[in-house]
Amino acid sequence: MSDIPMMGSSAAASNTAHSDAVSAFERHRVELRASKRSWTIFALIVFAICLGLSIWISNFYPERLANGVPRIFEYFGTIIPELQWNMLFEGRDADERAVPGSITYWYTDFWTYATLIWETILMAMTATLIGAGMAFVLSFPAANNLAPNSWIYWISRRFLEICRGIPEILLALVFVFMIGIGPLAGVLAIAIHTAGALGKLFAEVNENASSRPVDGITAVGGTWPEKMLYGVVPQVAPNFFSYAMLRFEINVRASSIIGFVGAGGIGQELNRVISFYSDDRVLAVLILVVLTVTVIDLISERIRHRFIGRENL
């Protein structure tokens, strides 16, 4: 039927041809595995050395850890509120005073905390919007398949690296000195870090975008911004959205500690109660922070999954 040698062909010539191909393949496979094995062994040795060094430098010894564990509980002892079961839900008395041992007494400053947590969430939102906006604009020149020339590519890449290379808390310190204590300093600090981190992710998404639509827009006589807007953005928008939401979750956590240096939000209050009182107020704030972060995470995860799910239909 055909002159192509097939499995089970009775011709002796084609059988030797087969065994040649098989032995060549086996030889090649053994070589490949051997070279892979020596690489694995090398990597393991390097890893072991690094692990040993880091244990030595950080004094990560079990007995130190064992000695430290009780002290954690000591600290928790000082910040646990003295609640009494029979008074737990007592309201304020006739003189507007809360009864010691009640939740009302423990959370006397609840509305201060709530206001500050709201401020924290708003800070995270604003910072994410500003940062994502900067990242969006910079992600096109920072993608090596889209950048109009290598100069612009190099500059935008380095700029994004600087933005995400400086820790938020350091940026916040600088801004507090510049424009004073308050949430604006925190928003700016987080926005800049967000621009750097998201910009890199966005640029990587852009690098995976198909060049065909871009070619199409080039061929109709589109300018560079038109190529990006019509050829690339429709492809990458769902991924951009998903990454920005993820970043929002991260920024809620970031803006709740950035207040430690006076940059607004609940962190400022947390710092105050830790430094001045170190009593049950610390735990009161901590519980609210953890609750907020968890709830925001859950909501944003829902939105992201729903969005991705709809996209894949």
Place this chain on the structure above:
Amino acid sequence: MLTLENLSRRFGENTAVARANLEIPDGQMVGIIGRSGAGKSTLLRLLNRLTDPSEGKIVFAGSDIAQLKGRELREWRSDCAMIFQQFNLVGRLDVITNVLTGRLYTMPAWRSMTQVFTPRERAFAIQALDRLGMAHTALQRAETLSGGQQQRVAIARALAQEPKIFLADEPIASLDPMNAKVVMDALRSINQQDGKTVICNLHTLDTARNYCDRIIGMSAGKIVFDGTPDLLTTSMAREIYGAEAEDFNEGSTSTALPETEAVAAVKEAAAHV
């Protein structure tokens, strides 16, 4: 008149197009044939400057296209529409917006960047779609369409450019024979009814013979044949497609359907839709 003078393009060691000289008068339908890798696609991409030439001239209406930059280059691209093998539509945009991108060159930047199109532009785009029988899909995403439908949308986009020249790079290579016929008929009608120049890469000889006024054969980057279809002999075709094909015949490059009863029935049904 489009004139190519010693047009060459090299990729490293490899010469994709070698010293091409051509004169294409306005209103001609030209088919470029050759094996894959013969330089057909590069030649077409050179013409609308998706690829820059290494040397040589492309002259149209007295100006050297090979030297254009910036706004003038974009003007040339809008005058010289390209239809791609893989359609190159923006899959996640709706069909009408894809067609409207054909108007980008004529729009002020603020409108193109805010995606504001005038009712006139929309009407123009819908008419272009309607001519290809695709107006009913205007609000669908382009990626939901079949290959043949996407290619028709791509031709509508090219029409929306109101170009002087249509370039088509293997427009039917990804399509089934029925859709290929629809697309080639559309290109032929653009050539005959609108009087526009159409330059079309094809890898099947019979399509080129059926549709084109003039056939250009390329082999290893060089133009080895240039003439009317009846001048293209079997021995010439054998040279274009490579000498090793001893048992070469035209049918072996064909993707057209042989005229059987079933095919006639399908065509009959298609004509009534």
